[in-house]
Amino acid sequence: MKFISPKVDYAFKKIFGSEQSKEVLISFLNAIIYNGEKIIQSLTIANPYNPGQAITLKDTYLDIKAVLANGSVVIIEMQIARVTAFSKRIVYNLSKAYSNQLGIGENYLILNPVIAVTITDFILFNNTPDVINQFVFQEKNKNFEYPDPELQLIFVELPKFNKTLSELTSLSDKWIYFLKEAASLDNIPDSLGDVSEIELALNIANQAKMTVEELEVVERRGIMLQDEKGRITYAAEQGEAKGRFQEAIALVMRLLNKRFGELPVAISTQVESLPLEYLENLTEDILDLNLLEDLERWLNEHSPS
Secondary structure, X not given: OOEOOOOOHHHHHHHHHOHHHHHHHHHHHHHHHOOOOOOOOOEEEOOOOOHHHHHHOOXXXXXXXXXEOOOOEEEEEEEOOOOOOHHHHHHHHHHHXXXXXXXXXXXXXXXXXXXXXXXXXXXXXXXXXXXXXEEOOEOOOOOOEOOOOOEEEEEEEHHHOOOOHHHOOXXXXXXXXXXXXXXXXXXXXXXXXXXXXXXXXXXXHEHHHOOHHHHHHHHHHHHHHHHHHHHHHHHHHOOOHHHHHHHHHHHHHHHHHHHHOOOOHHHHHHHHOOOHHHHHHHHXXXXXXXXXXXXXXXXXXXXXX
């Protein structure tokens, strides 16, 4: 057996966001949010995985949105590389999911809690060794919680998890081990297989059960996220501002030239005038741009006025 890596966001969507994945997602969320207690009994996946849409690779599509039986909304995201304003984007998505429940003139009473579960393949909080960190509104000095638990942020930092198979005890241990190590397995270990939902997740992740097209998308998305975007992020964080921009532009131009051939001067000029944040956004969208006209349209929509 050989398994796709759940750390690639497209693979994560297939494993946890498919129609047959409801029990998988319920077990995972109970493990991460409720410390293994079976609080969540049922849910609906609001934006299920659809192989026919796989080639678009939109970030909003690759996130998973679930609605629990009590009406609570859960947004689940896998992020392998830290990008500019990442922490702000998480809060924005959380608050947007909360506010979008309410139409004009509707009563605040219909609002349901929203939970954002974010799995990162990088360390976000250096001041704690804990793998799972949960944030809620609290009174600043006495630390009691806000009356309505409307918004929660939960982070799972994979690099902090170092347990071996023999050391796995809790349900959260087993799920985090699955996320981090599934791609290195060549069978289903007994310590993971004894959880039926993890066994199902591994069967969904089994490359032998995937189409050639799906495997190609996983590979392309993995390379894109881990290599090119990682290099640009690294370049952006190193050295002086001028050097950062030059390296980022060079990498983006290399990607564009590889995809579209030599670019017209006007388009090259537009790309080179983009701010660093826009350059990073362009690297995320390159795989969705099939024609030079698509690139021109993207630049016209995103270029600073």
